Amino acid sequence: MAKKVIGILGSPLTEGNTALLLDRALKGAEDAGCTVEKILVVNLDFQACQEMMFCVDHDTCIMDDDMQAMYPKFRESEGLIVATPVMTMGIPGKLKSFIDRFQVFFMAKYVRKKPLVSDEWKKKRRGLFICISGMKIPEVFVGAKLTIKAFFEIIDCQYSDELLVNDMDTIRDLRGRQDLLDAAYRKGFALGKSIQ
Numbered sequence: 001m002a003k004k005v006i007g008i009l010g011s012p013l014t015e016g017n018t019a020l021l022l023d024r025a026l027k028g029a030e031d032a033g034c035t036v037e038k039i040l041v042v043n044l045d046f047q048a049c050q051e052m053m054f055c056v057d058h059d060t061c062i063m064d065d066d067m068q069a070m071y072p073k074f075r076e077s078e079g080l081i082v083a084t085p086v087m088t089m090g091i092p093g094k095l096k097s098f099i100d101r102f103q104v105f106f107m108a109k110y111v112r113k114k115p116l117v118s119d120e121w122k123k124k125r126r127g128l129f130i131c132i133s134g135m136k137i138p139e140v141f142v143g144a145k146l147t148i149k150a151f152f153e154i155i156d157c158q159y160s161d162e163l164l165v166n167d168m169d170t171i172r173d174l175r176g177r178q179d180l181l182d183a184a185y186r187k188g189f190a191l192g193k194s195i196q
């Protein structure tokens, strides 16, 4: 059966520069033989974590919203690509809330010591992080990377590669940067091959 790669778009712009890179990476994964699914966080209807703590004892969240459909997807996929712009030196708020709702995985793994992802399945899972920023300063990706690395750890997915593109205030439109689009494609392809 074909391996599954999920691509998460953190940008509110579904046809912006981040989306262009994600689409190229997903095309690469597809060409490597995977089935792909793109999740547009901006279109999901869910609330931020309310710390109701239902997940301390259960394998799901008590809040009945679009996140309920996410948990099985994230247990079953072999590959994951998170693509986001930097916002206020971190990630966009809605993407952060999306990630916070994976407290369901955190509690299972670290509190109940019964991870939602089996040891065998965990060995196969790989993640690619794509991030772009307006500015060109050395620490611009630090906050976003810390969050995404924590997310990958919580859901038992190895942080295996990244594509970080700064200086978007100068580049403006990635359609003129075939080199970067090709880099996204190659990284998506490599991810797809690595999980076969």
Ligand SMILES: Cc1cc2nc3c(=O)[nH]c(=O)nc-3n(C[C@H](O)[C@H](O)[C@H](O)COP(=O)(O)O)c2cc1C
Binding pocket: 011, 012, 013, 016, 017, 018, 019, 085, 086, 087, 088, 089, 090, 132, 133, 134, 135, 136, 140, 168, 169
């Ligand atoms: C609310 C907001 C906050 C931002 N904060 C930062 C920032 O802290 N550092 C930075 O380098 N760029 C920042 N940016 C710029 C974006 O990272 C940049 O414009 C990126 O290319 C947007 O990608 P997109 O068009 O795919 O959403 C910010 C943009 C917005 C809208």
